[in-house]
Amino acid sequence: MRTPDRVPIPLLMRMAAHPLRWALMTGLASSDRRVRELAAAVGEPQNLVSYHLRLLRKAGLVTARRSNFDGRDTYYHLDLARCASAFGDAAAALHPALAPANRAVAKKGSVLFLCTGNSARSPMAEALLRHRVAGVRVASAGSHPAPRLHPNAVRVLREDYGIDLEPRRPRSLDALTGRRFDHVITLCDRIREIPRDHGPAATAHWSLPDPSAAGDTDRATYPEFRRVAKELDTRIAFLPL
Template identity: 65%
Template sequence: MGTEPPAFVRLAAHPLRWALLTALARGDLRVRELAEHVGEPQNLVSYHLRLLRDGGLVTAGRSSFDGRDSYYHLDLGRCSAELAGTGAALHPALRAEPAPPPGRVAVLFLCTGNSARSPIAEALLRHRAATATVASAGSHPKPALHPGAVRVLREEFGLDIGGQRPQHLDAVARRRFDHVITLCDKVREVCPGFPHRRHWSIPDPATDADPAAFSRTAAEIDTRIRHLLPELGAAQEKEVRP
């Protein structure tokens, strides 16, 4: 019998790396924001981020707003698989109990044009959490939804958003949301001070010449939403406990 702990345990057990993982679990962040969050020098944080990237737990992508910056993203799918493997390595009976589904939670998705990423996220979360109140808006809304967003939701998820129109974030500014999620780097910089905000750094598929760009974007957003659901459910369960 081997005595070496699984690679995920060795990688994540370091206190600083664990702090970075928990920070990125809420949303994508830049290295200087992570350094501020953990209270450590940026060069030290960069070193541990490189180890997490080498281990496949964290990825990095250039900001579509400012190409000099990079956003770090936690691959929750990879973490889920690694954690499942870790439990099985200890005992086959170890299984994590699923969190309850989210109840009446209100979520707002924001991007610049409210024509592609945020309406895709709105439709997918509403599809996967029927009891949730979901909206989307943009800082500079386009006149209409991008045809690629309408097509990918219809063809790949069976969802029809053809009658929806982009709206300005002013239209939802006075509404109460439990969670506000920005999906583009530009709107994150100009977004007003909504509480409970997190960021998903997702490139705009409308700027990509690849015909598969909308499919990739929708798949990534759907993956993030599927991992968001148990988090929302667990948070609500915690709130209602005596």
């Protein structure tokens, strides 16, 4: 009897099969985290956690980004889109019938996006989520709101997504006092690293750079605004509402 040809084990499965790496992936699935937070969550030494994070980064499943608030810190992020694709490929490698089918999932719940100025990242996230999910209750605010929306935030959403942000203006977090949300997502490291009480809300952090810091002119920063908007849209697609 002919033995089956040995099929190479997909890289994702080799990464996820290790208990510690699976724990790290699970810990990063809902929020970006720093290495010391991951070490505390999994109960392992920081140097061991760092080693396995390096393997996950090499596999392209995890990315790292320096904190915009404290440059000594690094936030790790699980690339959910890459994981979804890799899991689908791994299933199909085992048997073609296991290839995942696209399923529409009804979403519900309320979301608050927070950043410092509420002039770029958080209003873009609010508008993108509302655009993706009809009827969702979503808001955004800033701890120190800017006088106006950044022109590139308005331009990117209008040109790339057909969304008009104007005449909306930045909103203070104080204006939402008393309102309750199911999910609170911080988008800049500064507001995340200054603790706040969000009550019973599920909290998460998406460590995104300030796109307006990428240059001295609107023209120079526009490519970064497009990149941040694309990352926001990708993350929102995997938001567990």
